[in-house]
Structures are given as structure tokens and as C-alpha cells.
Amino acid sequence: xxxxxxxxxxxxxxxxxxxxxxxxxxxxxxxxxxxxxxxxxxxxxxxxxxxxxxxxxxxxxxxxxxxxxxxxxxxxxxxxxxxxxxxxxxxxxxxxxxxxxxxxxxxxxxxxxxxxxxxxxxxxxxxxxxxxxxxxxxxxxxxxxxxxxxxxxxxxxxxxxxxxxxxxxxxxxxxxxxxxxxxxxxxxxxxxxxxxxxxxxxxxxxxxxxxxxxxxxxxxxxxxxxxxxxxxxxxxxxxxxxxxxxxxxxxxxxxxxxxxxxxxxxxxxxxxxxxxxxxxxxxxxxxxxxxxxxxxxxxxxxxxxxxxxxxxxxxxxxxxxxxxxxxxxxxxxxxxxxxxxxxxxxxxxxxxxxxxxxxxxxxxxxxxxxxxxxxxxxxxxxxxxxxxxxxxxxxxxxxxxxxxxxxxxxxxxxxxxxxxxxxxxxxxxxxxxxxxxxxxxxxxxxxxxxxxxxxxxxxxxxxxxxxxxx
Amino acid sequence: xxxxxxxxxxxxxxxxxxxxxxxxxxxxxxxxxxxxxxxxxxxxxxxxxxxxxxxxxxxxxxxxxxxxxxxxxxxxxxxxxxxxxxxxxxxxxxxxxxxxxxxxxxxxxxxxxxxxxxxxxxxxxxxxxxxxxxxxxxxxxxxxxxxxxxxxxxxxxxxxxxxxxxxxxxxxxxxxxxxxxxxxxxxxxxxxxxxxxxxxxxxxxxxxxxxxxxxxxxxxxxxxxxxxxxxxxxxxxxxxxxxxxxxxxxxxxxxxxxxxxxxxxxxxxxxxxxxxxxxxxxxxxxxxxxxxxxxxxxxxxxxxxxxxxxxxxxxxxxxxxxxxxxxxxxxxxxxxxxxxxxxxxxxxxxxxxxxxxxxxxxxxxxxxxxxxxxxxxxxxxxxxxxxxxxxxxxxxxxxxxxxxxxxxxxxxxxxxxxxxxxxxxxxxxxxxxxxxxxxxxxxxxxxxxxxxxxxxxxxxxxxxxxxxxxxxxxxxxxxxxxxxxxxxxxxxxxxxxxxxxxx
Numbered sequence: 001x002x003x004x005x006x007x008x009x010x011x012x013x014x015x016x017x018x019x020x021x022x023x024x025x026x027x028x029x030x031x032x033x034x035x036x037x038x039x040x041x042x043x044x045x046x047x048x049x050x051x052x053x054x055x056x057x058x059x060x061x062x063x064x065x066x067x068x069x070x071x072x073x074x075x076x077x078x079x080x081x082x083x084x085x086x087x088x089x090x091x092x093x094x095x096x097x098x099x100x101x102x103x104x105x106x107x108x109x110x111x112x113x114x115x116x117x118x119x120x121x122x123x124x125x126x127x128x129x130x131x132x133x134x135x136x137x138x139x140x141x142x143x144x145x146x147x148x149x150x151x152x153x154x155x156x157x158x159x160x161x162x163x164x165x166x167x168x169x170x171x172x173x174x175x176x177x178x179x180x181x182x183x184x185x186x187x188x189x190x191x192x193x194x195x196x197x198x199x200x201x202x203x204x205x206x207x208x209x210x211x212x213x214x215x216x217x218x219x220x221x222x223x224x225x226x227x228x229x230x231x232x233x234x235x236x237x238x239x240x241x242x243x244x245x246x247x248x249x250x251x252x253x254x255x256x257x258x259x260x261x262x263x264x265x266x267x268x269x270x271x272x273x274x275x276x277x278x279x280x281x282x283x284x285x286x287x288x289x290x291x292x293x294x295x296x297x298x299x300x301x302x303x304x305x306x307x308x309x310x311x312x313x314x315x316x317x318x319x320x321x322x323x324x325x326x327x328x329x330x331x332x333x334x335x336x337x338x339x340x341x342x343x344x345x346x347x348x349x350x351x352x353x354x355x356x357x358x359x360x361x362x363x364x365x366x367x368x369x370x371x372x373x374x375x376x377x378x379x380x381x382x383x384x385x386x387x388x389x390x391x392x393x394x395x396x397x398x399x400x401x402x403x404x405x406x407x408x409x410x411x412x413x414x415x416x417x418x419x420x421x422x423x424x425x426x427x428x429x430x431x432x433x434x435x436x437x438x439x440x441x442x443x444x445x446x447x448x449x450x451x452x453x454x455x456x457x458x459x460x461x462x463x464x465x466x467x468x469x470x
Numbered sequence: 471x472x473x474x475x476x477x478x479x480x481x482x483x484x485x486x487x488x489x490x491x492x493x494x495x496x497x498x499x500x501x502x503x504x505x506x507x508x509x510x511x512x513x514x515x516x517x518x519x520x521x522x523x524x525x526x527x528x529x530x531x532x533x534x535x536x537x538x539x540x541x542x543x544x545x546x547x548x549x550x551x552x553x554x555x556x557x558x559x560x561x562x563x564x565x566x567x568x569x570x571x572x573x574x575x576x577x578x579x580x581x582x583x584x585x586x587x588x589x590x591x592x593x594x595x596x597x598x599x600x601x602x603x604x605x606x607x608x609x610x611x612x613x614x615x616x617x618x619x620x621x622x623x624x625x626x627x628x629x630x631x632x633x634x635x636x637x638x639x640x641x642x643x644x645x646x647x648x649x650x651x652x653x654x655x656x657x658x659x660x661x662x663x664x665x666x667x668x669x670x671x672x673x674x675x676x677x678x679x680x681x682x683x684x685x686x687x688x689x690x691x692x693x694x695x696x697x698x699x700x701x702x703x704x705x706x707x708x709x710x711x712x713x714x715x716x717x718x719x720x721x722x723x724x725x726x727x728x729x730x731x732x733x734x735x736x737x738x739x740x741x742x743x744x745x746x747x748x749x750x751x752x753x754x755x756x757x758x759x760x761x762x763x764x765x766x767x768x769x770x771x772x773x774x775x776x777x778x779x780x781x782x783x784x785x786x787x788x789x790x791x792x793x794x795x796x797x798x799x800x801x802x803x804x805x806x807x808x809x810x811x812x813x814x815x816x817x818x819x820x821x822x823x824x825x826x827x828x829x830x831x832x833x834x835x836x837x838x839x840x841x842x843x844x845x846x847x848x849x850x851x852x853x854x855x856x857x858x859x860x861x862x863x864x865x866x867x868x869x870x871x872x873x874x875x876x877x878x879x880x881x882x883x884x885x886x887x888x889x890x891x892x893x894x895x896x897x898x899x900x901x902x903x904x905x906x907x908x909x910x911x912x913x914x915x916x917x918x919x920x921x922x923x924x925x926x927x928x929x930x931x932x933x934x935x936x937x938x939x940x941x942x943x944x945x946x947x948x949x950x951x952x953x954x955x956x957x958x959x960x961x962x963x964x965x966x967x968x969x970x971x972x973x
Contacts, residue, residue: 022563035562042556044563163562167757196565197759201778278595278754281606282560286665298601298663325597325752334754 009184011054016120016129019060020067021047021172022161026057030163031075032065034309035289044161045193046130046172053188058126061116064379065311067132067165068276070140070386071374072115074313080115082108082145082368082412083123088445089411108368108412111144111386113137114173118145121175122444128185131173134165135268135383136363136390138173139402139417143363146404146413146444148432150174150182151390153423154397155200157186158193166275167198169394179403179433183209186425200423207426212434216250221356225261228388232366238406238414239362245438246360256356258347263340264392265384270324270337276314277321283309313379345396352421358431359419362389367408389417399425403432404441413441517720518684522712523692525643525679526704531650532575538649539566539609550653550666558667560604565758570780573616576647577764577785580617582792583642587782589764591616593647593756598749601665602652612753615646616762623794625812635808676704680711682719690715691725695739698732707732711739796821804828804835813843819857820847823864830868833875841871845888861894870899882956883908911957920958921966924949935971943967 006012017023020030022040029035043051051057064074073079084090085107094106110119114131118141121129131138133151142149150173157172164170172189176182187206192199222243227236247253285291285305292304310318324333351359364386374382393400399422402415418435420428536543542555557564580587592614595607620642628634652667676699681692695711698704710732715725730739765771767783791799797811800821806814814821824842828835846867850860870891874884883903890902903909911917924946925932934942943964950963 022561028562030562040563041561160565161563195567197567198565198757274754275757277752278597278607281597281599282562282604284599284604284606286601287559287604288561299599302599322752325754327750327752330753 007052007054008188009053010050010128010188013055013128014058014126015050015055016058016061016117016126017047017050018063018067018114018117018129018131020063020132020163020165021060021130022163023047023057023060026060028060028163029076030066031063031077032309032311032314033076033290034283034306036076038289042161044172045158045195046189047161049189050130050185055128058120061114061120061129063116064113064313066163066276066280066314067113067134067137068313068317068383069112069379070136070383071109071371071379072112072141073109073371073374074311074379076311079371080110080112080119081371082110082115083119084108084144084146084368084412084444086446087411089407089442091411093409093411105372106370108370109144109374111141111364111368113141114149114175115141115145117173117175118142118147118149121145121147121177127177128181129175131175132162132165132170133173133394134170134391135272135387135394138175139363139390139400139415140386142175142402143404143415143417144368144413146415146441147402148174148176148179148182148404148436149402149415150176150186150425150429151393151400152186152190152425153399154394155198156190156204156399156423156425158189158191158196158199160193160195164275164279166272166394167279168271168275169397171394179401179429179436180209182401183207183425183429183433186429190425202423209426209430209433211437212430214250215246215431215434218246218251218431219355219357220246220251220253221256221351221359222253223256223258223261223351223359223361225258226361226389228365230365230385231362234408235362235364235366235414239360239416242360242405242416242435242439245435249438253360254356256351256354256359258344258351258392260340260343260347261392264344264395265388267337267340267344268387268391268395269320269384270333271341273317273321274324274334275321276317277319277325280306280310280314280318285309316380341395344392348392348396348398348419357421358428361417361419363402363415363417364389367410367412367414393419398422399428401428401432403436403439405435405439407442520682520712520716521685522680522682523689524708524712525692527677527679529650529675529677531673532572534569534571534575536569536571538569538572538647541567541569545668548668550664550668553668558604560606566609566756568759568762572647573762573764573780574785576616576645577780577782578789580620580645581782581786581789583617583620583622583645585617585620585642585645587617587764588614589766589769589782590614591646591762591764593759593762595754595756597752597754600651601663602654602667604652604667608649608651609756609759610648611646613755615644616764617645618643620645675699678704678708678711680708680715681725682712682715690719691727693725693727693739694729695732696729696742703732703734706734706737707739710737714739804839806835806839810839810843813847814839817847817850817857823857823860826864827868827871830865831871831875833871838871841867841888845885849892862888862891866891866899873899873903877910877959879903879908879910880951880956880959882951883910886956908955908957910959911954917954917958917962918966918970920953921946921950921963921970924953925967925970932971943971 019028021044022028022042024040024043026040028038028040062072062075062077062080064072065076068074071079109115114137117129117131120126122145131141131149133139138151139149152171154169154171159170159172162170162172174182174185176185191204192201220243243253283289283306284302290305290309292301292308294300294304323329365388390400398419400417400419402417404413405416406414408414418428418432534544537558540555540557542558543553545553557566577587591611593609594612596610596612597607599606621639622642623637623639625635625637628636652665655664655666657664675697678695678698679692680695681690683690693711695707698707718725729742731742733740764780764782766781770779770781793815796815797808800806800811800814801808814824820842824838827838827842831838846860846862850857870884870887873879874881879887886906886908887899887902890897891899928946928949931942931945946967947960947963950958951960
């Protein structure tokens with residue numbers, strides 16, 4: 001860069017990487033006891049691409065254990081705190097519940113599971129971060145943290161080195177502060193990887209986003225099923241306003257239907273747990289990772305290792321998944337879920353085939369809830385509730401992006417989601433960029449006590465790599 | 471750390487008996503056919519006859535430079551765990567990448583076995599926990615394998631006579647690609663098991679499925695005998711198991727659907743210890759490998775990178791002659807016996823050797839074959855050499871046979887020369903003949919003198935011959951041969967003796 005020969009657009013740019021991506025020589029834990037202390041010997045393809053482009057890896061970010069969760073609260077390093085918890089915008093709106101309430105007990109979650117990455121970008125510690133998205137894990141925290149969260153089309157970006165949750169739905173996710181940045185990062189990551197047989201062979205051409213001025217040729221679809229039960233009136237209002245924004249600018253805004261939407265959560269649960277049961281089978285304590293001291297027999301060692309290494313959330317999903325994969329259940333659950341998945345994907349095909357270019361939906365049901373509220377329900381329940389607006393895009397493999405739109409009544413970010421056609425990221429992001437410009441989402445304002453330990457706790461927001469530890 | 475096994479191919483082979491076509495995995499009617507050929511009633515005589523059904527699962531390793539999914543190298547007898555990639559050790563985040571050469575090899579095998587090649591085949595995960603399976607699952611092809619519905623014709627000798635061959639056909643149910651597991655070494659002394667993830671032991675492993683039933687009745691319960699690694703043991707295991715089941719059933723017992731191992735020392739099958747009862751492998755599609763699409767000339771898309779596709783027709787064109795074709799050609803071309811063609815084709819390099827010799831000698835192939843199959847082959851076997859490693863090159867052997875054919879030496883002399891050549895001291899046949907003075911005596915007079923000497927010595931035999939016992943002349947011929955140290959042409963000797971004796 002100094003010699004005037006930058007390695008790429010990302011040369012010298014600080015980035016953070018979710019801790020379920022392999023980073024050579026750097027601990028990769030997936031926020032699990034199973035991989036605590038595990039030093040990976042190789043870089044994930046996306047990490048390698050970023051490093052080859054000159055990006056500077058600041059650290060690995062916290063997450064829900066093995067990316068299972070929607071709050072980034074269930075990792076072994078503890079929950080991630082949403083930086084907006086410490087913003088002026090939020091603090092000003094807080095109504096203290098009682099005098100005896102301790103300070104800072106009303107901090108809100110980041111959403112998940114890529115909460116650490118979203119928080120890192122939101123808190124200005126880096127310019128971009130890698131997350132992963134299986135059911136919404138990049139878009140959800142992006143919405144709660146007020147940043148751009150892009151889920152690319154399945155098969156566009158290599159998953160080699162991303163420790164999988166659901167191989168048929170996972171994608172690396174991109175979190176940035178603005179849509180243009182997301183396009184830049186996408187440009188350096190997308191493309192066929194021979195090490196990942198699920199990436200498409202087509203040559204990918206990186207693109208710069210045009211600044212749209214005329215949206216009159218655009219057709220925006222509003223899927224009525226996304227007016228989901230539990231959708232807060234606030235978000236509904238923001239969504240409405242956004243639709244009006246497009247209409248008033250001359251775009252065609254139509255209500256559409258994705259009739260199988262309400263089946264997708266159950267379907268997702270079956271397929272996700274089945275793949276989890278399979279993907280977690282390799283954690284047996286023999287080759288790497290945690291190994292129990294129990295050594296009476298190989299089987300007892302396996303059992304103890306897995307009991308000690310995995311949280312209840314992970315173990316619960318493994319048990320469910322194995323149940324669905326049993327010979328007598330396979331047809332009724334797994335195969336059926338795959339069939340329903342096809343129906344869900346076809347819903348989108350039909351809608352996009354009818355002339356709609358982009359779908360506009362909410363990303364989350366509400367703004368970020370306080371941690372103490374969030375943990376009142378278990379992980380499974382929360383995931384079921386929170387993934388509802390995001391995971392159909394994973395089922396169908398479509399690209400989707402969260403764009404921060406407005407602040408809620410509590411001073412917290414609300415984001416809206418755009419879903420596009422397969423491999424049409426350019427169109428998707430062009431529209432997103434136009435929208436971003438229209439809404440002028442406010443920057444986070446910190447209060448004067450910016451160095452408060454609770455706000456920037458190294459362990460909770462961002463794991464700093466060894467060489468940069470302060 | 472540890473390494474992943476090689477790509478493996480397995481095919482299921484079933485025996486088809488008389489009475490019609492076979493369905494998917496079990497032939498409807500099958501009768502045990504053993505080396506004696508034809509159906510035999512098994513078990514105790516006097517009781518209802520038994521029929522056995524045998525199905526084989528053959529695990530064969532593909533010869534390729536790298537493994538099926540991982541790109542790491544393959545090498546025989548490498549130090550344990552020295553050929554392990556990240557994928558082989560199932561490090562988290564690694565993904566399988568299909569090896570093109572393995573696919574081609576499988577297609578070739580499928581074509582050679584008359585299979586239908588599935589243009590679209592799928593990969594699955596088969597889950598179980600075992601130390602030699604680091605990922606906790608094996609990638610295989612359970613739903614739609616790469617090749618199905620083939621057949622293999624083979625010949626059996628009736629009454630062990632090669633001259634009485636019977637052709638039979640066995641059905642190949644399917645051929646599928648799958649990952650090999652690692653190798654386990656059980657160290658009972660220290661109560662531990664050592665795992666080598668380079669690849670599994672041996673290049674060929676067979677699991678046999680055996681059941682017995684009365685013809686006309688439904689099939690019996692089958693047992694599986696696992697991990698047999700020689701053809702000889704396979705035959706023993708199957709025979710033993712058939713008899714064991716028959717005995718069990720005739721004594722009023724039952725056959726358990728269990729897995730057994732073959733104890734080669736005791737020559738019997740025994741139930742396998744560990745391995746929990748009924749395994750549910752929880753098959754699931756392998757999400758990281760898209761369906762495998764194979765093309766033929768018709769379906770090949772227009773502008774495609776040839777490196778990216780496998781063309782079945784292209785492979786078909788490049789198939790070498792199958793053994794049955796080779797054998798037929800040999801018989802036709804050289805006039806040798808069918809049973810000879812079997813040996814020529816089955817012994818590595820022997821066919822080429824034979825053909826090279828034939829090219830370089832005037833001796834008729836029918837005569838050459840004798841030298842190849844008895845003299846050369848027996849020596850090779852004795853010293854565990856292949857034809858390519860023979861100390862006598864085809865050139866030298868041809869040279870020797872020419873001397874014989876020309877009448878320069880006798881056949882017994884030729885055999886002596888052969889022995890000398892075998893030592894590999896670099897001498898030509900001619901040199902050896904000269905050195906050991908093995909040339910046939912060409913001088914008629916000399917021969918006559920020797921014959922006369924023998925006649926003079928052997929009054930008794932002469933009398934016998936003159937008395938009418940003509941066979942005794944052979945003794946005289948033998949004596950002349952001894953006297954000349956094999957340098958007399960026996961025919962000529964016989965002529966001379968007869969002439970002399972009739973005088």
C-alpha cells in the first residue's frame with residue numbers, strides 16, 4: 001500500500017472474523033468447550049482471500065456455540081452486548097424500572113448468531129466482519145446492531161474452512177457499515193473454489209454499485225406472509241413507510257404471496273438438526289479438540305467428551321437430528337422436509353418469475369430485547385421465533401441483505417430485509433444502496449464515558465488476536 | 471496426526487442359479503454350485519436337499535495417485551499417519567472433493583462388468599462411531615450408485631479337469647464409490663487400539679453373506695462374514711458357513727442374523743465380539759457433494775471443459791480387451807487350448823512373454839506353449855517371480871527354441887540349457903550348448919558306432935527285441951541317450967537300432 005501498489009481494495013483495512021472460520025495459527029473455538037484451545041492449521045478460503053488482499057485481521061468474534069442461536073448469548077465465552085446498549089440514543093430513552101436496579105442491567109442483545117461480528121462493526125472496531133448465515137445469523141444481528149448484513153447466494157462464496165452448521169444452507173456472511181463496503185468485500189470473496197464442490201463454476205465479476213436515481217423500472221414485492229405473528233407495530237410501521245418510499249419514488253410495489261412460509265420453520269428445524277447431528281459426529285475427542293479424562297473404553301470416552309464439550313443446546317439438536325435420521329423416521333421427517341423445502345423455494349421462483357425484482361420484508365420481529373428478557377426463553381424457542389423472517393432465504397439459497405432503516409422508540413436500530421434473485425447480488429445491492437441513501441440511518445452516538453469497561457469488554461465483544469492484545 | 475483411507479469401490483456379486491432372472495438383491499432361485507459343477511443336495515443324505523445363497527461385497531482399492539475425496543497421496547506401506555490431509559483427519563471445516571481418476575476407474579470397472587452406468591449418481595453419509603472413522607460417518611453411495619445391473623461370466627472346471635470347463639454367470643448388483651476407513655491395530659497387551667489413517671489394510675477385502683434354504687421355500691436368515699482378505703479363505707469361509715447353518719437347522723436350531731469373522735487358523739467362522747446389535751446408520755445425503763453427472767457422446771454439452779467432465783463413451787473406447795476376449799483371441803490366433811489361454815491371461819505378463827517368444831521363433835505356438843506353461847512358469851512360481859522379472863528373456867528363450875527346432879539339440883539337452891539360462895549369467899543358448907557339448911551328434915558314423923556298442927553290450931535286450939518284444943528297444947534308445955549324454959536324436963537312434971537289429 002505504501003509503495004503505491006495496494007494488494008486490493010481491502011489492503012490495510014481492519015476486519016474481524018467470526019470464530020467459526022478457521023484461521024491458521026489462531027485459536028478457532030466456535031465458542032464451544034469442544035474446541036477451546038484448538039489452533040487451526042489452515043485458513044478458511046474466505047479468510048485467505050481477505051488476507052491475500054491485505055486486510056488486517058483484528059480478531060475472532062464471539063458467537064452462539066457452533067452458530068446455534070439467535071442472540072449470541074449461548075457461547076462459552078458469555079453473551080455479546082449490543083454496542084447500542086451504550087449509545088446516547090438508547091440511554092436517553094430508558095425508563096428506569098426501580099431505584100435498586102443495578103446500572104447496566106438493561107443492556108440489549110446483539111441478536112445472533114454472528115453477534116460478535118455485528119457488534120465489532122457497529123462499535124467501530126473494524127470496517128468489515130465475516131459472519132455466517134444459516135437461518136438469518138448475519139442479517140439478524142445486523143438488524144439489531146444497525147449495520148449492513150449481507151447473505152450471499154448459496155454457492156457464490158466458498159465454505160471451505162467454515163465450520164459447518166447446516167452444509168446445505170450455510171453461507172459466509174458479510175457485515176459492514178454501508179452497502180458499498182459490502183459490495184467491495186463481496187467482490188474479494190466470491191468465486192468458485194475447487195476445495196468447495198458446492199460453489200458454482202461460473203466466473204464472478206466484482207462490481208461497483210451504480211447510484212440509482214430512477215427506480216421507476218423496479219418492481220418491489222411485499223410478501224404478505226411476512227406480516228408474521230409477533231411482528232411489533234413499530235416494525236410494521238417502518239416496513240410500511242419503506243414500501244411507500246419506493247412507491248412515491250415511482251417503483252411498482254405489489255403485494256405477493258409466499259404461501260409455504262409458515263411451514264418453513266418446522267422444515268428448517270428438521271433439516272438443521274439432522275445436519276447438525278451429522279456434522280457434530282466428528283467431535284469425538286480423538287483427533288483434536290477436547291478429550292475427556294474418562295478412558296475406561298473408547299465409547300465411554302466419546303460419551304464423556306461430547307457431554308463435556310457440547311452445551312445443552314448443541315446436544316439437544318444432535319438428539320433431535322438423530323431421531324429424524326432414524327430409518328423408521330427418515331421418510332416422514334427428513335424427506336418430507338426436503339419436499340417442503342422445494343415448495344418454499346418454488347414460492348420464490350414463482351414470485352420472481354411474475355415480474356417482481358426484489359422482495360422487501362422486515363428482518364426481525366422487534367428491536368433488540370434486553371438480555372435479562374431474552375434469556376427467559378430457551379434457545380430453541382427463541383430461534384423459532386427470531387428466525388422466522390430470515391430463514392426462508394436460506395432454504396431457497398437466495399441472496400438477502402439487511403439495511404439499517406430507522407431507530408425504534410427505544411432508540412435501537414430497526415432494519416429491513418431485501419431478498420433478491422439467485423446470483424443477482426448486483427441488483428440486490430444496488431436497490432439496497434438506493435434505499436440506504438433515502439433513509440439516512442443515524443450514526444451511533446456514544447456517551448462521554450466511552451471507555452467504560454462494560455461497553456468495550458474484550459472478551460464479550462471481540463476476541464483480540466494475541467499480537468494485538470492490550 | 472492421522473490419515474484418511476483410499477477411495478474404495480465395492481461391488482456386490484450374486485450367484486445365479488437355474489430358473490430365471492434375479493431381482494434386486496436376492497436371486498429368486500439359486501442353487502449352490504461348487505467346483506464339481508451342477509446342483510448338489512447339501513447336508514445329510516436322506517434329508518431334504520438344501521440350497522445356499524451367497525452374496526459378496528467386494529471392497530477394492532482404486533489405483534490412483536491420490537485419495538477419493540482428499541487429494542492426499544496414496545502410497546503402499548508408508549509410515550503410519552504420514553499421508554494424512556486435513557480432510558482425512560476430519561478437521562472441522564474441511565470438505566470432500568471428488569477425485570476424477572477414481573470416477574473414471576469406476577466407470578471402467580462398470581463397463582468391463584457389463585453394468586449400466588448411471589449418468590446421475592448420488593453420495594450419502596453412513597453414520598457410526600468408530601476410532602478408524604474420524605468424521606463419525608463414511609461417504610458412500612447408498613441410494614444411487616454409479617453402476618448397476620452388471621454380470622460376470624466365469625468358467626468352472628468340472629471334476630477339476632481343465633479340459634471340462636463350464637461357463638457360468640454371476641450377477642453384479644451394483645458398483646459404488648466409497649471412502650475407505652483407517653486401519654486399526656489392536657494392542658491387547660496395553661488395552662489400546664492404534665489407528666493409522668493412511669488407508670485400510672490390503673487392497674481387496676470381501677464380506678460374504680450366506681444363507682441356506684430348502685429349494686422352493688423362502689430364503690433363510692443370512693449371516694455376514696466380514697473382512698476376508700484372500701480368495702482361498704473366502705472359499706473356506708463360505709463352505710464352512712453353509713455347512714454350519716445346515717447343521718444348525720437340521721438339529722432344530724436357528725441361524726442368527728449376525729456378523730461373523732473367519733478364523734483362518736481354525737478354518738471356521740466365529741461370531742464377532744463388539745459391534746452393537748442392529749446398527750441404524752442414519753443415512754443422509756452428503757450435502758457437500760452435488761450429484762455426480764456423467765456424460766456420453768450424445769449428452770455432452772457443447773462448449774465444455776474436457777477436464778471438468780467424464781465421458782462414458784470416451785472411456786468405453788479406451789477399455790482394454792477383457793480377459794474373455796483376450797483368451798478367445800489367443801486360442802484363435804495360436805491354436806492353443808482354451809485352458810492354456812486361461813493361464814496365459816491370468817499370470818501377470820505371461821501372455822506378452824508368450825507372444826514375444828512366438829514372434830521370434832520358428833517353433834509352432836502349440837509347442838512353444840509347453841515351454842511357457844511348464845518350464846518357464848514352474849520356475850517363475852518357484853522363485854515367486856513374474857514373467858517380467860524372468861531371468862530368461864523372451865529373446866533368449868526364442869533362441870533356445872530355435873536351436874531345438876532346427877534339430878541342433880535334443881529336447882532333453884534343451885532342458886539342460888534352460889536350467890543354465892535360468893542362472894542368468896548372460897550366456898546365450900548357443901554358448902551354453904558349446905560349453906557343455908550338448909549338440910546333437912550329427913555324424914551318422916559316430917552314432918552308428920555308439921548304437922553298435924550298446925547292441926553289443928546288451929545281448930539280453932537284443933534277444934528280446936528279436937524275439938518280438940518291440941518295446942524293449944526304448945531301453946536301448948535310453949542307453950544310447952545316456953551314453954551320448956543327451957546328444958543323440960532319439961528318432962535317428964531308433965532308426966539306426968532298428969536297422970541294425972534287423973540285419
